[in-house]
Amino acid sequence: xxxxxxxxxxxxxxxxxxxxxxxxxxxxxxxxxxxxxxxxxxxxxxxxxxxxxxxxxxxxxxxxxxxxxxxxxxxxxxxxxxxxxxxxxxxxxxxxxxxxxxxxxxxxxxxxxxxxxxxxxxxxxxxxxxxxxxxxxxxxxxxxxxxxxxxxxxxxxxxxxxxxxxxxxxxxxxxxxxxxxxxxxxxxxxxxxxxxxxxxxxxxxxxxxxxxxxxxxxxxxxxxxxxxxxxxxxxxxxxxxxxxxxxxxxxxxxxxxxxxxxxxxxxxxxxxxxxxxxxxxxxxxxxxxxxxxxxxxxxxxxxxxxxxxxxxxxxxxxxxxxxxxxxxxxxxxxxxxxxxxxxxxxxxxxxxxxxxxxxxxxxxxxxxxxxxxxxxxxxxxxxxxxxxxxxxxxxxxxxxxxxxxxxxxxxxxxxxxxxxxxxxxx
Ligand SMILES: [Zn+2]
Numbered sequence: 022x023x024x025x026x027x028x029x030x031x032x033x034x035x036x037x038x039x040x041x042x043x044x045x046x047x048x049x050x051x052x053x054x055x056x057x058x059x060x061x062x063x064x065x066x067x068x069x070x071x072x073x074x075x076x077x078x079x080x081x082x083x084x085x086x087x088x089x090x091x092x093x094x095x096x097x098x099x100x101x102x103x104x105x106x107x108x109x110x111x112x113x114x115x116x117x118x119x120x121x122x123x124x125x126x127x128x129x130x131x132x133x134x135x136x137x138x139x140x141x142x143x144x145x146x147x148x149x150x151x152x153x154x155x156x157x158x159x160x161x162x163x164x165x166x167x168x169x170x171x172x173x174x175x176x177x178x179x180x181x182x183x184x185x186x187x188x189x190x191x192x193x194x195x196x197x198x199x200x201x202x203x204x205x206x207x208x209x210x211x212x213x214x215x216x217x218x219x220x221x222x223x224x225x226x227x228x229x230x231x232x233x234x235x236x237x238x239x240x241x242x243x244x245x246x247x248x249x250x251x252x253x254x255x256x257x258x259x260x261x262x263x264x265x266x267x268x269x270x271x272x273x274x275x276x277x278x279x280x281x282x283x284x285x286x287x288x289x290x291x292x293x294x295x296x297x298x299x300x301x302x303x304x305x306x307x308x309x310x311x312x313x314x315x316x317x318x319x320x321x322x323x324x325x326x327x328x329x330x331x332x333x334x335x336x337x338x339x340x341x342x343x344x345x346x347x348x349x350x351x352x353x354x355x356x357x358x359x360x361x362x363x364x365x366x367x368x369x370x371x372x373x374x375x376x377x378x379x380x381x382x383x384x385x386x387x388x389x390x391x392x393x394x395x396x397x398x399x400x401x402x403x404x405x406x407x408x409x410x411x412x413x414x415x416x417x418x419x420x421x422x423x424x425x426x427x428x429x430x431x432x433x434x435x436x437x438x439x440x441x442x443x444x445x446x447x
Contacts, residue, residue, distance in 0.1 A: 027087070028087045054071055111132070133208075141174040141180060163358045164429050189201065198431075204244070246280050253280050272295065276298055409426055
């Protein structure tokens with residue numbers, strides 16, 4: 022029985038070796054092997070290194086062969102922040118934003134997240150699943166192999182559980198790994214606005230978190246802590262109750278205003294705090310000392326036309342674990358392209374291409390607490406990889422708005438091929 026695949030011909034093989042998340046200068050070290058090769062067996066990486074060494078292995082002689090003819094290979098991207106399940110785009114709000122309406126003005130008029138909630142509640146599970154499956158194919162086509170997915174457009178017991186159930190259904194219906202996060206505390210839904218946030222929070226705390234914990238439909242609990250969403254005290258209450266149900270916290274923090282959510286996240290041992298456009302120096306210092314990942318979402322600022330991006334360089338210099346994600350969602354970041362996020366990270370956050378790649382692979386894997394299985398190309402890890410039609414990794418973010426991903430592999434299986442006739446899958 023032959024289950025081995027020998028991959029050769031990588032002009033640069035970006036291993037990201039040396040497990041665990043990276044801080045400071047280590048973000049720049051991609052562990053590049055020139056003319057590298059990989060041996061894949063049963064979905065795992067069996068060997069990795071210089072071509073001559075890997076080709077000399079007895080197993081390599083009988084393995085199936087794949088020649089990349091000078092392309093670049095790196096670990097599949099880990100997109101650690103998405104709102105995968107939603108019913109429709111919000112293209113109608115796009116024009117309002119361009120005309121000058123702010124995100125919050127649109128939200129006050131019933132647009133924004135509540136607009137998506139209305140659409141999601143009206144959609145069937147089949148419709149939602151179909152849209153998500155289409156999106157997941159596009160994620161794969163951009164080199165992404167693991168996708169975190171948040172609920173949060175249901176905001177009722179029934180609709181939130183419907184979304185979380187879809188996350189687990191999707192796991193079995195397509196090849197990418199879905200990491201499920203409960204975001205029942207996204208905003209207060211319309212029907213609770215007159216009654217007050219506390220009444221809705223009691224729904225999140227009691228029937229919802231109890232059910233999510235019991236059913237294990239989510240691993241993480243997230244809260245949108247901001248003006249127009251939830252206060253710091255409410256955020257703490259929800260995340261602490263989530264922890265009691267076995268859910269690891271993560272937070273939407275300091276996006277529109279500084280609330281103190283970052284320091285709360287660190288205190289609670291959150292896996293990540295995401296956005297961070299408004300962090301101050303004391304927040305940065307706290308993050309630098311913590312294991313809470315600073316996940317930056319430049320697609321959001323780009324789409325909203327905002328000028329203030331998160332202080333990526335300061336975070337890296339201070340020693341925080343910086344990650345990048347798409348924040349794929351219909352209102353503020355309608356992209357599922359990690360290469361586009363890398364381009365924005367380079368031009369807007371002033372990260373180098375190497376730092377951006379580290380942030381989108383091993384550090385993002387750590388943000389999902391999966392750094393031992395994915396995020397780097399090392400023996401024993403999943404054979405999750407992305408091959409780009411470039412000879413130098415810096416060209417991945419350099420070419421912006423075009424997709425140079427040539428092939429994506431998940432657990433050793435080709436899940437995207439730009440040119441099917443030239444790729445011989447395992
Ligand atoms: Zn988000």
